[in-house]
Amino acid sequence: MTQVFVVRPWCLGVTLPLILAAVLHQGFATVAPTPTGPTTAPPHKDPERPDRGTYLVKNSNGTVCLLANMGLQLNISYNSISQNKTVQEIMNIKPNLTSNGSCEANTASLWLVMEAEKTNLTFVFSLNTTSKKYHLSDVSLTAAWPDMKEPFSAQNTSLDYMRGTLGSSYMCREEQTLDIAPTLSINTFQVQLQPFGVEGNQFGAAEECQLDEDDMLIPIIVGAALAGLVLIVLLAYLIGRKRSHAGYQTI
Numbered sequence: 001m002t003q004v005f006v007v008r009p010w011c012l013g014v015t016l017p018l019i020l021a022a023v024l025h026q027g028f029a030t031v032a033p034t035p036t037g038p039t040t041a042p043p044h045k046d047p048e049r050p051d052r053g054t055y056l057v058k059n060s061n062g063t064v065c066l067l068a069n070m071g072l073q074l075n076i077s078y079n080s081i082s083q084n085k086t087v088q089e090i091m092n093i094k095p096n097l098t099s100n101g102s103c104e105a106n107t108a109s110l111w112l113v114m115e116a117e118k119t120n121l122t123f124v125f126s127l128n129t130t131s132k133k134y135h136l137s138d139v140s141l142t143a144a145w146p147d148m149k150e151p152f153s154a155q156n157t158s159l160d161y162m163r164g165t166l167g168s169s170y171m172c173r174e175e176q177t178l179d180i181a182p183t184l185s186i187n188t189f190q191v192q193l194q195p196f197g198v199e200g201n202q203f204g205a206a207e208e209c210q211l212d213e214d215d216m217l218i219p220i221i222v223g224a225a226l227a228g229l230v231l232i233v234l235l236a237y238l239i240g241r242k243r244s245h246a247g248y249q250t251i
Contacts, residue, residue: 047073052190053095055110056201057103064201065103066110066125067169071189074121074141078183079149093121105129108195118144125162125195132166134196135159139180154184162193164207169194172209 050071057066072093080087098113106129112121124138140155161178164170171192178186194203 047090047092050092050187050189051095053093053097055099055112057099057101057108057110059103064198066101066108066193066195067198067201067203068110068191068193068195070191070193072112072121073187073189074119075177075185075187076141076143076152076183078143078145078147078152081147081149091117091119103195110195124157127166127196134164134166136162136178139178139186141180141184152183154181156180162191162209164194167197167199167204168207169203169205170209171206174209176209 050073052069052071055066055068055070056064059065074091074093075088076091077086077088079085093112093114098115099111100113101108101110103109106127108125108127110123110125112123114120120142122138122140123136125134126137127134137159138155138157139159141152143152145152159178159180162170162172169192172188173190176188176191178188180186191209192203192206197204
């Protein structure tokens with residue numbers, strides 16, 4: 001007497017989703033999106049995460065024309081006197097500094113002056129009046145620290161970071177690294193800023209950065225995939241009930 005074992009359909013229905021789930025999980029774990037624009041910055045052990053500062057610029061009539069909330073951290077490479085070599089140092093920008101700036105029709109500037117550290121940082125935003133879009137276009141830094149062999153200076157006038165729409169604010173909760181020059185990069189934390197079209201000294205509607213959108217998209221994709229797997233299991237179970245039979249047949 002020969003016994004032929006028959007696999008129940010509901011078993012296939014359960015096994016297949018498990019295999020798909022494993023493959024999907026492996027895909028999310030191994031495939032990383034190609035970064036565009038600012039990149040996610042590596043974690044910093046020293047110094048600690050910088051405090052978030054509030055900076056504003058007023059025009060001639062006393063109205064706020066540029067508003068920014070953000071934490072900033074400098075990564076500077078310079079020639080060290082004490083070590084007699086090029087070193088990289090990370091410095092947090094403290095919020096209680098002198099800030100100023102200017103607002104024009106197509107440009108807005110934010111000047112941050114750290115008098116104790118003899119460091120000056122300038123952000124320049126540009127507005128395209130045709131598309132009504134703005135972006136961070138120019139960053140410059142000068143510094144004269146005691147351990148520097150010569151004063152530090154770096155500038156980039158062709159940047160395209162922190163893009164937003166006139167009347168709206170730019171927001172990015174994720175930590176980013178803005179590459180300015182070979183000797184300078186700036187880490188930003190919990191940024192919300194608006195360099196044009198500020199009304200009532202308040203931010204306009206926030207437009208989130210790509211990094212924040214990616215963080216929201218991944219849970220949505222995973223949730224949709226899991227919902228699909230549950231549906232497959234349910235359909236397999238229903239089909240299995242209709243075609244239920246003995247675990248084996250006798251020939």
